[in-house]
Amino acid sequence: MKKYFELMREIDLIKSIKPQEIDSYLTEGSCKITQYGKNNIVHFVGEVCSKLEIILSGKVVIERIDESGNLMTIAEFFGGDVLGGNLMFSKNPYYPMTVTAKEATLILEINKDRLFSLFSDNHEFLKSYLEYVSDHTVILGDRIKHYVNRTIRESIVSYLDYECKKQNSNIIKLSMTKKALAERIGVQRTSLSRELAKMRAEGLIEFDSVSIKLLHNFLNKH
Incomplete structure (x- = not known):
C-alpha cells in the first residue's frame, strides 16, 4: 500500500x-x-x-x-x-x-x-x-x-514530418517495430509496407528495418 x-x-x-x-x-x-x-x-x-x-x-x-x-x-x-x-x-x-x-x-x-x-x-x-x-x-x-479523416499516405507523412522535426534529422530512427507503427497509424502492417514501398518507388524515401530516410523529393514537397 x-x-x-x-x-x-x-x-x-x-x-x-x-x-x-x-x-x-x-x-x-x-x-x-x-x-x-x-x-x-x-x-x-x-x-x-x-x-x-x-x-x-x-x-x-x-x-x-x-x-x-x-x-x-x-x-x-x-x-x-x-x-x-x-x-x-x-x-x-x-x-x-x-x-x-x-x-x-x-x-x-x-x-x-x-x-x-x-x-x-x-x-x-x-x-x-x-x-x-x-x-x-x-x-x-x-x-x-x-x-x-486521413489516408494511409497522409498519416505516414504526418508521422514522418513530426519525427523529422523531433529528431532534427532527415534520417528517422524508428523507436518501434513496423507492426507497432502500423497500429499507431491505424492500418494493417501489409498496407503500411505497401505504401512505404510506393513512396520509395516515387523517390520520396529510403528505408530499412531500423530507419527511414527522407529524400529531397519528400523534403521539397513538405
Whole structure:
C-alpha cells in the first residue's frame, strides 16, 4: 500500500486529497486500486462508464477497428492521466472504443458517489478535475478527427514530418517495430509496407528495418 501512496503523491489531481482520506475511501470501498497486466482489456466497446479512473502507473491506449479490420491507436494515457472524466456524466455513458493496458498498469478507481462528495467538499480537487477534463476533451476530439479523416499516405507523412522535426534529422530512427507503427497509424502492417514501398518507388524515401530516410523529393514537397 505504501508504494501506491507514493505514486499518488506525484499526481496533481490527487494531491488535494489527504492520504488518510484516501485510506478510508479504500477501506470502505468507494475507491479501489486495480492492477492490469500487459494487453489486458480495461474497458470493452459499449461498456458503461460508472467511475472515474486515475492512472497511477503504466500505459493505457484507446483503440478502434475500422471497417477494413485495421487496428487504430487513437490515444495513449500514462501515469496521472484520467479515464472516464467526461464520459461518465454523459447521457450516453458508454465507452465508444476499446481501452487496453499496453503494459503493467495501476489504476485508482473512484465511484460516482464518492466523486460527487469530493466535488462538493474539496474545491481544489474540483478545480483540478475541471481543468484536466476541459483540456483533454479538446485534445482527444482533435486527435480522433485527425486519424479518422486521413489516408494511409497522409498519416505516414504526418508521422514522418513530426519525427523529422523531433529528431532534427532527415534520417528517422524508428523507436518501434513496423507492426507497432502500423497500429499507431491505424492500418494493417501489409498496407503500411505497401505504401512505404510506393513512396520509395516515387523517390520520396529510403528505408530499412531500423530507419527511414527522407529524400529531397519528400523534403521539397513538405
